[in-house]
Amino acid sequence: MARRSRAREVVLQILYQEDLNPDADPRLADQFLRARLNQDENLIEFGRYLLVGTREHRKKIDQQLERFADNWSLRRMAATDRNLLRLGAFEILYSNTPARVAINEAVELAKRFGGKHSPQFVNGLLDRILKSNQAEGNA
Numbered sequence: 001m002a003r004r005s006r007a008r009e010v011v012l013q014i015l016y017q018e019d020l021n022p023d024a025d026p027r028l029a030d031q032f033l034r035a036r037l038n039q040d041e042n043l044i045e046f047g048r049y050l051l052v053g054t055r056e057h058r059k060k061i062d063q064q065l066e067r068f069a070d071n072w073s074l075r076r077m078a079a080t081d082r083n084l085l086r087l088g089a090f091e092i093l094y095s096n097t098p099a100r101v102a103i104n105e106a107v108e109l110a111k112r113f114g115g116k117h118s119p120q121f122v123n124g125l126l127d128r129i130l131k132s133n134q135a136e137g138n139a
Contacts, residue, residue: 003040003042003043004043004046004105005105005108006037006043007037007043007044007046007047007050008047008050008087008105008109009109009112010032010033010036010037010047011033011047011050011051011054011087012080012083012084012087012109012113013032013036014029014032014033014051015051015054015083015086015087016079016080016083019079019082019083020079029051030048033047033048033051049095050087050090050091050095053090053094053095054086054087054090057090057093057094058086060093061085061086061089061090061093062074062086064089064093064129064132065082065085065086065089065125065129068125068128068129068132069125078114078115078118080110080113080114080115080118081110081114081115081118081121081122084106084109084110084113084114084118084122085106085122085125085126087106087109088102088103088105088106088122088126089126089129091105091106092126092129092130092133093129093133099130099133102126103123103126103127103130106122106123106126107119107122107123110122110123
């Protein structure tokens with residue numbers, strides 16, 4: 001597994017845990033990042049960047065997901081899919097990661113951690129967000 005892919009996987013695990021346990025101590029996330037990324041400072045910093053950015057922009061990201069998820073509310077989505085989408089949308093909307101890379105990474109994580117239809121669902125929704133962002137001149 002590529003190094004940054006591993007960091008995304010760990011961040012997904014943290015987002016999932018925080019989503020299901022909102023009262024969890026956020027300081028534990030950094031300990032988890034350090035342990036799971038074998039003290040690799042570059043990867044830990046990348047993971048922190050993804051985690052903090054996704055947390056910081058969560059409200060706007062969730063609005064985008066609701067906007068483009070036809071017939072789906074966020075609370076009806078599987079927790080894994082919901083958090084994969086948040087992470088992927090953060091990378092598309094707010095990071096320097098090439099959008100297609102962000103989508104491909106999210107789809108690969110959906111194949112590993114999601115349900116049977118998760119890869120198609122994640123791909124379709126993130127693609128809609130990307131196209132909308134490009135149409136608005138932000139990409």
